[in-house]
Amino acid sequence: MAQTIGLTKAQPPRTGRVAVIRVATVVILLVVWEMIARSGLLYEDVVPTLFAIAGGIVQTLADPAFWQHLQYTAMELTISLCLGGGLGILAGIVIGTNPLIGRAFEPLLYYLGPTPKIIFFPLLIMWFGIGQASKAAMGTISAFFPVALSVAAGLREIDPVLIKVGRSFRASPLQMTLKIYFPAMREPLVNGLRLAFGVSVIGVLLAETKFARHGLGFMVTQFYQQFDMPALYGLVVIIFGFAIAVNWLIGRFSRAV
Amino acid sequence: MTASRAFWPFVLRWGSVIGVLIIVEILVRYNILNQYVLPRPSEILGSLGRLVTEENVLGYFAITMLEVGVAAIGLIAIGIPFGIFLAYRHDFRHAWRDWIAGLAAAPVVLMYPLFLVVFGRGPMTITMIALVTGLPPVILNAMQGVNGTREVLLNVGRSFNLSSQQQFWKIVLPSALPQIFLGLRLGLIYTMITVVAVEYLITLGGLGQLVGELAERYDLAATYAAVCFVVGVSILFFVFLEWVERWLRLSA
Numbered sequence: 117m118a119q120t121i122g123l124t125k126a127q128p129p130r131t132g133r134v135a136v137i138r139v140a141t142v143v144i145l146l147v148v149w150e151m152i153a154r155s156g157l158l159y160e161d162v163v164p165t166l167f168a169i170a171g172g173i174v175q176t177l178a179d180p181a182f183w184q185h186l187q188y189t190a191m192e193l194t195i196s197l198c199l200g201g202g203l204g205i206l207a208g209i210v211i212g213t214n215p216l217i218g219r220a221f222e223p224l225l226y227y228l229g230p231t232p233k234i235i236f237f238p239l240l241i242m243w244f245g246i247g248q249a250s251k252a253a254m255g256t257i258s259a260f261f262p263v264a265l266s267v268a269a270g271l272r273e274i275d276p277v278l279i280k281v282g283r284s285f286r287a288s289p290l291q292m293t294l295k296i297y298f299p300a301m302r303e304p305l306v307n308g309l310r311l312a313f314g315v316s317v318i319g320v321l322l323a324e325t326k327f328a329r330h331g332l333g334f335m336v337t338q339f340y341q342q343f344d345m346p347a348l349y350g351l352v353v354i355i356f357g358f359a360i361a362v363n364w365l366i367g368r369f370s371r372a373v
Numbered sequence: 374m375t376a377s378r379a380f381w382p383f384v385l386r387w388g389s390v391i392g393v394l395i396i397v398e399i400l401v402r403y404n405i406l407n408q409y410v411l412p413r414p415s416e417i418l419g420s421l422g423r424l425v426t427e428e429n430v431l432g433y434f435a436i437t438m439l440e441v442g443v444a445a446i447g448l449i450a451i452g453i454p455f456g457i458f459l460a461y462r463h464d465f466r467h468a469w470r471d472w473i474a475g476l477a478a479a480p481v482v483l484m485y486p487l488f489l490v491v492f493g494r495g496p497m498t499i500t501m502i503a504l505v506t507g508l509p510p511v512i513l514n515a516m517q518g519v520n521g522t523r524e525v526l527l528n529v530g531r532s533f534n535l536s537s538q539q540q541f542w543k544i545v546l547p548s549a550l551p552q553i554f555l556g557l558r559l560g561l562i563y564t565m566i567t568v569v570a571v572e573y574l575i576t577l578g579g580l581g582q583l584v585g586e587l588a589e590r591y592d593l594a595a596t597y598a599a600v601c602f603v604v605g606v607s608i609l610f611f612v613f614l615e616w617v618e619r620w621l622r623l624s625a
Contacts, residue, residue, distance in 0.1 A: 130464055133464045134464055134467045134468045135468075137464055137465060137468035137469075138468045141468065141469070158491070162490050162491055163491075216381060216382060216385065217385070219378070219379075219382035220381075220382035220383075220385035220386040220389070221385075221386060221389075223386070224386065224390075227608045227611060227612070228604070228608070230562045230566065230607065230611055231566075231603070231604050231607040231608065232565070232566040232567075232569040232570050232573075232581075232603065232607060234569075234570040234573055234574070235569060235570070235573060235581065235584055235600055235603045235604070236600060237573070238584060238585065238587075238588030238596055238600075239596070239597065239600060241588075242410050242588075242593070243410055243411075314478055314480070317480050318480045318482060318483065321480060321483050322482065322483065322570060322574060325483070325485075325486075325574060326573075326574055333483070336483065336486055337486065339486075340486035340489070340490070343490075345490065348486060348487065349487070352483065352484055352487065355480065355483060356479050356480070359478070359479060359480055360475060360478070360479065363478055
């Protein structure tokens with residue numbers, strides 16, 4: 117009986133207990149990790165000690181090459197988000213405002229969205245070469261779908277009264293977009309961009325691990341080939357931190373505007 | 374009325390797809406588009422048969438589905454019980470929920486070199502990383518499904534003096550099943566994407582490996598055909614999961 121009572125949503129979290137569980141979880145995970153690292157159960161360095169991983173993080177951050185690679189990745193990501201996001205917004209507006217086009221093409225986007233995009237990478241290499249363009253294209257394809265689908269869904273949710281008001285003032289398509297559609301679909305747009313950022317990071321970095329001479333994905337492969345495990349773990353921690361931080365910033369920005 | 378509402382979008386959708394393919398066919402045939410980068414659509418279509426007869430695409434498909442299947446067993450065996458545990462233990466739920474959601478947003482697939490080192494270059498690596506990427510939505514939805522059990526249903530159980538176990542098996546689980554399956558569907562989609570991606574990246578396993586090998590051989594038409602095959606398989610997989618979920622929702 118007590119267990120079914122636990123299902124009710126009304127119970128507030130016991131803040132103290134929650135904090136204890138969190139701290140205990142982190143401590144247990146770190147201790148288990150350290151024990152495995154020192155036990156010799158796995159090959160040496162496959163699971164480095166926490167001290168070695170911390171050293172790997174410091175060493176990577178102090179390496180000027182890391183910042184150069186970060187610049188390459190950031191550039192590819194920026195292009196991906198601008199192109200993929202821009203095209204996604206355009207497609208979303210066309211699909212979301214025209215019922216016939218929406219019913220015709222939204223199913224295609226809906227079903228193509230969850231396909232493994234990395235599989236297009238060999239084709240993108242043929243089209244754009246092994247430089248930055250193919251990685252940016254990979255990110256662009258990844259970013260396009262979540263933005264287009266979010267914008268189209270957001271536009272359909274707009275209060276029809278707002279659209280009628282715009283039309284009664286004889287607003288041009290550009291004015292309708294800037295004055296009615298954009299303000300009303302701000303939230304789905306930001307959500308779409310947030311999703312787009314996540315999938316673009318994955319697309320760009322995976323592409324860099326396959327064929328590249330620059331970028332953080334390339335660095336991951338380099339560390340793996342050199343079997344520099346502390347640096348590899350350190351770099352993965354940095355990339356995770358970077359992805360979470362940007363995601364958090366986009367979330368904050370969406371709440372602020 | 375409904376038929377005509379569906380007819381014109383259907384015509385527009387597939388008419389546009391066929392139109393684009395015809396235009397590409399003409400542009401490549403007249404060398405306006407480079408045939409060494411983009412083969413003729415008719416050539417790609419012809420290569421689909423070659424994928425079956427010469428490249429053993431069905432064998433690669435079976436390997437991919439086997440890896441997805443093993444990961445799916447892990448999702449069901451670990452993700453659902455863990456989600457139910459979190460639903461009942463609300464302190465743990467509040468402590469871990471955000472972390473699990475964070476894991477869902479993190480680029481976990483990028484850790485494949487680490488998995489390679491730990492599990493070796495084999496199907497185990499692919500299955501494990503696919504399992505890790507698929508787990509968060511399964512856990513979160515199982516938790517949400519159990520927590521979303523309507524109070525009135527729980528009260529009915531109480532009025533019949535059901536024990537906690539009876540309450541769970543006869544009321545909570547059936548009521549949570551649609552949401553649990555929604556999580557499983559999302560988890561399986563992530564799993565499928567990760568399996569194919571890692572197969573391609575490490576050139577090992579099923580369909581991902583096939584695409585990688587064909588691209589390395591520069592067998593252009595077959596590469597495009599294999600990519601189309603993977604996209605088709607993903608879409609069918611997605612449609613199948615949606616159909617099962619709808620069926621479950623109706624029968625729940």
